[in-house]
Ligand code: SF4
């Protein structure tokens with residue numbers, strides 16, 4: 001059976017001129033197999049860094065501590081040789097920056113068929129047919145002509161869908177998708193949503209979908225985790241998070257959607273910046289005196305969700 005992915009007390013820090021800066025800050029959570037879990041938050045909230053640390057794809061300058069279990073295997077300390085066997089085959093990645101992950105001097109066909117044949121699931125012929133089918137699913141009407149080209153001949157939106165196809169090529173049990181709809185128009189966004197749903201239904205793939213596309217998160221995901229400054233501040237079913245957000249930051253994110261009033265989250269109040277309490281304190285309209293002194297822990301909600309805010313203490 002496909003195992004859960006369990007993160008325990010993960011921190012990822014980088015050394016900067018101003019001292020260490022932590023993109024992920026003591027994060028613990030379990031992504032359950034058989035579900036599509038969304039991770040949302042503004043850019044810089046630590047979503048991608050969390051995803052990349054699972055596959056150890058961060059630059060060497062990142063200081064990573066904590067544990068990430070894939071079943072019984074601890075991903076952060078697994079010998080690289082073992083980790084490479086998992087990458088792609090057991091945990092597929094749809095990376096955020098398509099141009100960095102496509103090979104500019106290798107035809108699309110070779111890249112996708114090699115990904116399919118690497119772990120020995122199919123021979124070359126069958127792999128070529130499957131590559132074409134995968135591209136068709138992702139909205140390419142003429143997959144044969146696309147397969148004969150290079151990534152630099154494609155638009156950004158095409159390459160975004162190509163890396164998605166590439167990430168799913170080995171039919172991994174788990175897929176980590178980092179902003180799979182970034183830069184796509186509404187029609188193509190919808191297409192990506194449909195394919196991910198199909199893949200999930202047909203191959204029972206479990207997924208971690210990192211996105212700031214809240215509509216995608218709502219449509220696609222079973223549950224949603226909200227990150228703010230490297231901390232997990234809210235976690236619940238997708239319906240609860242989108243319809244009844246509890247954390248003031250989550251509520252702010254949702255109310256900033258064009259369809260929900262487009263009210264921006266306030267900028268930090270400079271008078272509140274030097275504090276030791278809740279990370280959202282400088283921007284929070286619901287802040288209480290206590291919030292500037294003390295950091296809240298996780299409070300369980302009656303429906304099984306969790307929120308890191310004193311309003312629910
Ligand atoms: Fe706002 Fe206080 Fe809740 Fe933090 S703990 S989100 S400052 S109300």
Ligand code: MG
Pocket residue numbers: 043044047048049096
């Ligand atoms: Mg990101």
